Amino acid sequence: AQRVTQPEKLLSVFKGAPVELKCNYSYSGSPELFWYVQYSRQRLQLLLRHISRESIKGFTADLNKGETSFHLKKPFAQEEDSAMYYCALSAVGTSYGKLTFGQGTILTVHP
Amino acid sequence: GAVVSQHPSRVICKSGTSVKIECRSLDFQATTMFWYRQFPKQSLMLMATSNEGSKATYEQGVEKDKFLINHASLTLSTLTVTSAHPEDSSFYICSARDHGGGTGELFFGEGSRLTVL
Numbered sequence: 082a083q084r085v086t087q088p089e090k091l092l093s094v095f096k097g098a099p100v101e102l103k104c105n106y107s108y109s110g111s112p113e114l115f116w117y118v119q120y121s122r123q124r125l126q127l128l129l130r131h132i133s134r135e136s137i138k139g140f141t142a143d144l145n146k147g148e149t150s151f152h153l154k155k156p157f158a159q160e161e162d163s164a165m166y167y168c169a170l171s172a173v174g175t176s177y178g179k180l181t182f183g184q185g186t187i188l189t190v191h192p
Numbered sequence: 193g194a195v196v197s198q199h200p201s202r203v204i205c206k207s208g209t210s211v212k213i214e215c216r217s218l219d220f221q222a223t224t225m226f227w228y229r230q231f232p233k234q235s236l237m238l239m240a241t242s243n244e245g246s247k248a249t250y251e252q253g254v255e256k257d258k259f260l261i262n263h264a265s266l267t268l269s270t271l272t273v274t275s276a277h278p279e280d281s282s283f284y285i286c287s288a289r290d291h292g293g294g295t296g297e298l299f300f301g302e303g304s305r306l307t308v309l
Contacts, residue, residue, distance in 0.1 A: 125236075125285070125300040167235070179226065180298070182236045 083108040085170050087183035094158050095191050102153040102186045104142075104168030113171040114144055114151040115180070120164045128153075128166070138162070158190045194220045194290040198301035205276055206309055213271045213304045215242075215286035221266035222288035227259075230283040230303070242269040242286075276308040 084107040094100045106112060116128040129137045131144040131151060142153045151168060168183040195218040205211050215225055223244045228236040240261055241249040248261035258280075260272040269288075273280050285303045 124302045125287075127297055179238060179241060180236075181238070184235045 083112065083170050083172055083181045085168050085181050085183035087166075087168055087186050089186050090184065091187050091189070093189045093191065096160055097157050100155050100158040100162070100188065100190075102166050102168075102188065104151045104153065104183055106149050106151065106168075106170050108149075108170060108172060110172060114142070115169045115171070116140070116142055116151075116153050117167045117169055117182075118164050119167070125167070158188075160190045160192055163188055163190045194218075194288075194297070194299045196222075196286060196288050196299045196301040198284075198286055198304050200304060201302060202305045202307075204307045204309065207277055208275055210272055210274045211276055211306060213273075213284055213286075213306070215269045215271070215288070215301055217267045217288045217290075217299075220288075220290040222269075222290070223266060225263060225269040225286055225288045226298075227261065227269075227271050228285040228287065230285060232283075236285060239271075239284075244269075273306065276306070278308045281306055281308045 086105045088103050114131045117125050118128045119125045129135060140153055140155045142151050144151050165185050165187050167185045169180040171180050197216045197218055199214045203211055225242040227239045229239050230236045238251050239254045242261045242263040244263045244266055250256045258274055263269040283303050283305050286301045287298050289298050
């Protein structure tokens with residue numbers, strides 16, 4: 082069975098500082114990894130996924146199969162980045178959309 | 193982007209009653225929808241996969257007779273919590289994939305908060 086671990090429940094940084102939200106996974110096959118974000122009083126939305134290798138809102142994430150990690154990074158945090166972030170995994174071969182979520186990390190960016 | 197809408201957003205019911213939650217894909221067709229449950233300050237837990245025109249697939253530990261899922265059309269899936277009890281109080285979230293979209297992105301509803309008294 083797959084598992085996603087986000088070790089930090091809360092993360093606080095100041096505006097302009099670098100931020101890294103950690104995500105580790107456990108899965109025997111080749112996973113597809115995602116980061117979802119939930120802003121205050123809004124629904125969950127996709128931030129980025131590893132197969133796209135894109136940067137969204139300044140965030141990037143690299144899949145490290147050796148370390149089974151998919152950490153989310155941004156070099157200069159902004160106040161509007163304050164939100165709940167979920168790392169999620171989709172096992173290859175399963176119905177796309179059947180996601181296993183991490184526990185989530187609440188990011189607070191202080192002015 | 194595509195929109196998934198849930199109704200009601202909040203519902204309070206008495207113990208023993210049944211509650212139905214709707215999940216609609218507003219501008220796309222979804223042959224598959226997913227129902228998640230979220231406990232306070234915890235992660236989302238997949239409950240079941242809703243398949244249009246066929247039976248839902250439930251995750252281990254989820255009672256299919258307790259959580260009835262119907263996916264009668266390509267734009268609507270319903271979750272009925274039968275004989276609800278206080279321990280069923282939770283935040284229920286649905287999601288659907290836009291198969292017609294280029295990215296196949298998964299879109300989430302706004303969630304439905306159920307409180308059972």
